[in-house]
Amino acid sequence: MAGLKRLHDDRSLLLGFTTDWWDPAALTQNAVPMQWGGLWSMPAIKTALGDDFGVLPWPAFKPGGKPAVRVGGWSTCVNAKGKNVEAAKKFVQWLWIQQTDLQTDWSQSYGLHIPPRTSVAATADKLTQGPAKEAVELAAKYGRNNPSTWNTAVSSLFTAAAAKIVSGKGDAERLLADAAKKAQGEIDKQRA
Template sequence: MTDTGTGIGRRGLLAATGGLALTGLLAACGSNTGRGGGGSGPGISQWYHQYGEPGVERAVKRYADSYKKARVTVQWRPGDYDRQTAAALLTDSGPDVFEVNGPTLDQIRGGQVVDLTAEIEPVKDDFNQAVLAPKIWQDRIWGISQTVDTQVLYYRKSLLKDAGVEPPRTLDALVDAARKLTTAQTKGLFLGNDGGAGVLGGTPLFAAGLGLVTEDGKVGFDDPAAARTLGKIRRLYADKSLLLGAPTDWSDPAAFLQELTAMQWSGLWALPQIQQTFGDDFGVLPFPADGPHGTPAVPVGAYASAVSARSPRKAEAKAFASWLWIERTDLQQDFALSYGFHIPARTSLAKKAARLRTGAAADAVRYATDHGYAEPLRWTTASRTAYQDALSRVIKDGADPESELRTVVRKVDAELARVRKR
């Protein structure tokens, strides 16, 4: 009977380890990949993550239908999209063309995506260079930027005026302003429910005039200024100026709209909703500069369209991706501006967009152009996790930024060495 005990143990053990591989297996077989069987003409499947704005799904299906050279089936995938694609790319049942928050360096090096240099080359200079840069590895381009997304600091003009606070232009001013704006009912600043470690990422480092990874592939923040700046983010938390535990996170303007906070860091996509609620009573700012070498910073990023290397119809898939995201500028403009609020990835289109030429939107576009930085390709997930963990400990636990950063620098150094080899 003693066996019963080890029996349960064995089962628990198997369940725990087997689950790891099993999850991948289930993810692979549990889904209809959209690659239709039968019918005439080659079938291509295209994956999108679920956009929050109404109308996007219908629009992308319309684009796919209007492509004549192949039958394109669009899959609209709610849930954790990055994880779904990562699992699907390990199998033959993944998408042919898919949008990706990357492609990541390991996806490129692992040969999971197809080289799209030839397709982009003729119009390469028209793309926003900051967001195109992380799509390039060893002079080849691995994804076509679809749109540019950026994040800015939203503030309520009236609340700042009542508190006698100027819109903050330096990090010190931001710390002061957030403290003064905090009342019993309203907090000064919302940087996400985790206190900012997640959404800010490298932004404070750029604001201090540093970076994540240098051009030549070294750690970009091995500098005393980094610790000084991160210490000020801790100040915001210690002052109790930060809104924490709101029902929705930083990406949603709800906390700002419900006046739970006077300032909020959020995406450009939130702007129409904020405008609708507050009219002109709000403004946008970049993340303020810090220190003598500081510069304002806004992160820019782009979902890119990539072609799976496992696709049985790579040529057709490349042709379709190139048709939609390079040739058809009318559809790209429609995609960026008719539903949500994104900056077109093509500079020529961004300049033409009327919605982006007035008010706060125009400011945001200007910040993205002047102060935009994109996370470099060499900034791998392992590096990001290590840095984010350290930032969280600095902000919430009051850990010493210098020693925390020293650990991160070691870890990132090792990661950079890993990606340098081969």
Template sequence: MKKLLLLFLVSAFLVVTALSAEITFWKFTDTYADATIQRFVDLWNEENPDKKVVFETFPWGDYTGTKLTTAFATGEGPDVFFISPGDFLRYVNTGIALPLSKYLTEDIIADFLPETIEAVTVGGEIYALPLEMEPVALFYNKAAFEEKGISQPQDWAELKEAAAKLKTADRYGIIVEVAPGYYQNFTWYPFLWTAGGDVVDENWEKSTFESEGAIAALDLWGSFVKEGLAPSSLPAGANDIGMFGNGLADMIVCGFWGVKQLQTQFPEFDFGVFPIPPYEKGGESISVYGGWKMMLNAKGKNTDIAAEFARWLVAEQIDFPLDWCTVTNSKFSPRYSVLEAGDEFYNTPPNDVFLEILKTSKSEPTFTPEMVKAVSDAIQAVMFAGMDPKAAAKGASAAINAYLSRYTGGVPGK
């Protein structure tokens, strides 16, 4: 009887131990790319039989909506999860994000481009692992440009002129994101920066949004819609470059990920890429690179195992990042070693254009949701409410200053 009881207790202990070594990994659903992650999750599980990663995906609208916030609010959040720059501070400031510095060696950190680590650092602590970089550019239909005799626009005036020439009764000249939110702001920032504007000062002490650069960028995007050069509504988000491939317009503001998508979905489509034109001829073209990051749950039951898995997947080996960035997708890795291993891919047209764009690109700002909304409201007001760009910039700046006066959270890179 005692032996049976002992065996039962040992078995129960082993079951509990096995269950305690399980971690969950969440991201949004991507039918094309998720198989790559699952393949490496399976590899990890095979090589670590005493540990288990359960990979789960959720529809884009749910994941980027309330899925994560609701899960964490009820204590059911994942151990490892994909996070966008726009949501980064939300989880850092609320104590959900696990500090990662103690899990990363000096050699691991040194393999990342400094600016990518800076973007996930708050108060000297690293709170996420950068996974990818996706600079924004303008994609164009080569045949349409040739037919209309259009050369690569060298400033905003020429960009608008090109959009006007390309517009027909059943086709727009350009696609820009028209829905409010993180993505619209993300693709609008290059125009703000190229015109010499910004949202806040370096230390987040005051808004710098009430500027000629912001006014010009608001006016440009507003004019695209008001003059009928761009659609005022879209069948999908402007991050879906399939609309461009299907002929909705002959130009689109989109990121590096669009290259692989076009090559896969529209293999016969002859497209080209050029940088965001400067505000005036001779000015500097400045783009933005986004990219999802891996964050860990500080309140998870197996934080050490979660950190071990995330470090292995993203920061230690080359196989997954190289596959993820150059085979499954078209993205830049934030790691020197992976960029070197993918040198041939990155120097192949049109990827080489993005390689040049990356050199003058900035990381997507990790503003708080309140700051994002202030900028978004200004863009929307000019696009759809007929507000004067100067008034919109002034209103957004006032809203940001009011928010900063009571903000007590962290500042990225500080």
């Protein structure tokens, strides 16, 4: 968080743009030289910039640290208290183990996404060249997943804390500790 605050304070962050990080418009409209985003936006970036762009992991923020690539969005849960647990398990297995054609379609037809199975990623044509291939390789090398318990309720607590820290509206350690305590409560609700 200290690194993010430093970027805010020295005005390295683009604040108040019309769209947020999930949309590549800040990059494709030349408002910023680089932007955090997702692989899903790569087709729009390629349309706007041609081959004149690249990808890289988040840099290490401290000596001895490692770069990181956030990998997420691929999780399916079955309600263990549901009425049709076995049918749900069979459906999940059918969808995410047996239906490689559906995984390939999803990974290439709606923006770009890295399939959860490396064997499927290796056969997805749009992920085997250029920046997309590089993104897949970086995710394999530096990828970090959030657990399935990382939902909107948990995420929003840390997002709110980060916004306060960056804008100087509180002590970073205290704000993060409070967010972690509340997040644990949200996780505990999921496991109850």
